[in-house]
Amino acid sequence: MKTKQLIIATLLITFFISASTAQSMDEFKISPEWISKIERLAPSEPSVKNVSKKRILVFSKATGFKHWTIPHNVEMLKILGKKSDIFDIHIGYDVENFSKDNLKKYDAVILNNSNPEGPKRDLFSDLLKMNSSLTDARIAEQAAVYENNLMEYVKKGGGLMLLHGAIVVQNNSLEFSKMTGGSFDYHPKQQEMHVKEVDVNHPLVKAFKGKGLTHVDEPYFFKNAYFDYNFRPLLYIEADKLKGLRKTPKNNINYVSWIKRYGKGRVFYSSPSHNAQSLDNPEFLMFLLDGMQYVVGDLKADDSPMVKK
Template sequence: MPVRLLVYTRTTAYRHDSIPAGVEALRTVGGFEVDHTEDPRALEGPLDGYAAVVFLSTSGEVLTPAGRERLAAYVEAGGGFAGVHSAACTEYDWPYYGELLGARFDRHPDHQPGKAIVEDHEHPATRHLPAVWDFVDEWYDFRTNPRAAVRVLASADESSYDGGGMGADHPLVWCREQGAGRVFYTALGHAAEAYEDPDFRAHLRGGIDWAANAG
């Protein structure tokens, strides 16, 4: 049976041109039944029909107070949550969201080739990847290093690109538990081309499956 997702792409700050490609990737990667919305009212109603809620390149303040309450209750009760790319640039005014995701976006260098170091090959988001994953992205820096509170799956090799700001320990992809729920986050996914990459598509599929407790 397909895993049913609520994919949310509302933006009130920077908007990524890659959002349509990301939604299409989740519809076509296999195994997901996708309800896509940008209406904050969709987060105010019951969410227990979804295996996971996915914030795909959201930005700014995107939830109502009722939506915040509903999302928190959903995850605490066992619902899955996945954040992709600028999901880390979202809901800065809601402290719970920063805890839920694990870290908040700080800055990024230019979009450029670099290398991600896979630290955990046991996770479905990364088990298909090489030890060193060549990719093109923005290589997000975060305001704090989340390592103490998350399971780091991959980190950025700052020596492989220009402009990194976190140093030798630079988590990029991770997962964690929140209440009875599971949370997955990947900082990758800036450009539309990323969503055509088979390794990245499998990365998304594995991470969301894990968050949904389906893989």
């Protein structure tokens, strides 16, 4: 009898493990073939042409959960910059990239899945701990300086683009959340989802041609400043069509991409995507290129806050 119960329990465990990982996408290494594919799929030209070339810092260091797509995003962004011929892409991994003098060199900063460790979720503090012998008190003080440097950079006109997990960078800072449009709460398991446009006529989502984006991803849910809705939403998912929710969301419409102003600067956030397979979609690549043009000020679009509902 005990043997039978053990077999049943083992089968149930196997079933639930299989169900929870069934739609996880396999990691793969960057290869010359993959690079060639992205070069082929990348937009032939930007939405806004005949603009001056802009310098963009792509910060790609994670101190907590390391998304396997970080290096893939680096190569993808290099390709977008080179093929469009309007961006010089510079890759950064060191905390000194957020010094005032260094930030002045760039027209925009892209935070590429720069996840910090939990529960503190303070990227600048983590970076200082890894690369200095400062006391905890001094680290806290200096981390606040770097955070303020980035916020002032955007407020004075710099662009900021956040990819997927980068929304967690300063997750417990309410002021940072107000700048980015929200903080990370949680995500259910990876699953296929249909991401839809909020306004099919908005220039930032024209790449999807009114059809949205269907792919396998982590459905992100947000907290803190997110519920101020102080942004112009671009893409959303419907919570009642998702599996594995931990709690009933406040709203069935869950926004997963938006743009917003912060002072004189512009912010673009895209929760898609956790997986490099999503980069196989040329419409998604165009969406990201348009986001880059928006944050540097070349692509003009309605970024007024939505009406709070």
